[in-house]
Amino acid sequence: MQTPFIQNHQLNVIHKQADFLLKTMRTVADRKVLETVKGTAVINAIDAFDQLTTEQKNLLEQMSKYEAAYELQSYLDELEAHVIPFPEVTVKQIQKLFPKSKKLKTPDLASVDYKRTTYLRWMDVATNRLYIVYPYQGQLLGIEGQMTSTNKNGFCMFCNRHRELGFFNVKTRGSGPDQFASAGQYICIDDEACNHSITDTAPLERFLLAIGK
Numbered sequence: 001m002q003t004p005f006i007q008n009h010q011l012n013v014i015h016k017q018a019d020f021l022l023k024t025m026r027t028v029a030d031r032k033v034l035e036t037v038k039g040t041a042v043i044n045a046i047d048a049f050d051q052l053t054t055e056q057k058n059l060l061e062q063m064s065k066y067e068a069a070y071e072l073q074s075y076l077d078e079l080e081a082h083v084i085p086f087p088e089v090t091v092k093q094i095q096k097l098f099p100k101s102k103k104l105k106t107p108d109l110a111s112v113d114y115k116r117t118t119y120l121r122w123m124d125v126a127t128n129r130l131y132i133v134y135p136y137q138g139q140l141l142g143i144e145g146q147m148t149s150t151n152k153n154g155f156c157m158f159c160n161r162h163r164e165l166g167f168f169n170v171k172t173r174g175s176g177p178d179q180f181a182s183a184g185q186y187i188c189i190d191d192e193a194c195n196h197s198i199t200d201t202a203p204l205e206r207f208l209l210a211i212g213k
């Protein structure tokens with residue numbers, strides 16, 4: 001058994017490439033075009049990683065070896081065995097991350113798909129509070145804020161897909177008069193959809209770090 005090396009957002013990159021490849025397989029008969037698309041798909045998948053062992057690179061290159069859609073699909077299923085899951089987190093740890101929330105509604109941790117989670121998020125529907133937990137440099141970051149539905153579609157700040165958005169507004173700890181008292185982002189309403197779409201963690205990390213917890 002290999003050590004897991006694929007993070008959820010990198011798996012999303014691979015899925016995105018594979019989807020395009022599947023579409024091409026279905027619609028394009030030209031062999032040359034198909035080979036070019038296969039080559040590009042592999043390059044883009046490899047690009048999502050900072051470093052890879054030869055074995056890991058070979059595994060990603062296998063994406064270009066299939067002729068049938070079902071083969072590519074079972075390859076994608078097999079890749080899940082190589083995914084680094086979101087770290088195990090307990091209710092106690094979560095409570096510690098949000099000390100000010102006295103009636104904190106904690107997530108249903110048993111229902112979380114840890115392998116397909118880049119950031120853990122859940123809503124307290126009674127108060128419209130959205131909570132986010134994200135592992136960063138060996139520790140967990142937690143932020144909470146108000147989530148307001150916009151009933152509009154647009155580009156999510158975290159995953160960059162065009163989807164139904166909510167406005168996530170977080171109060172920050174501004175200490176001086178010239179500091180912002182809140183920071184907001186338009187993000188997906190649907191947490192699972194966002195976690196299945198995010199291909200780059202930089203915008204999410206920038207937002208979480210700017211809030212500074």
Ligand SMILES: [Zn+2]
Nearest residue numbers: 156159188194
């Ligand atoms: Zn999103």
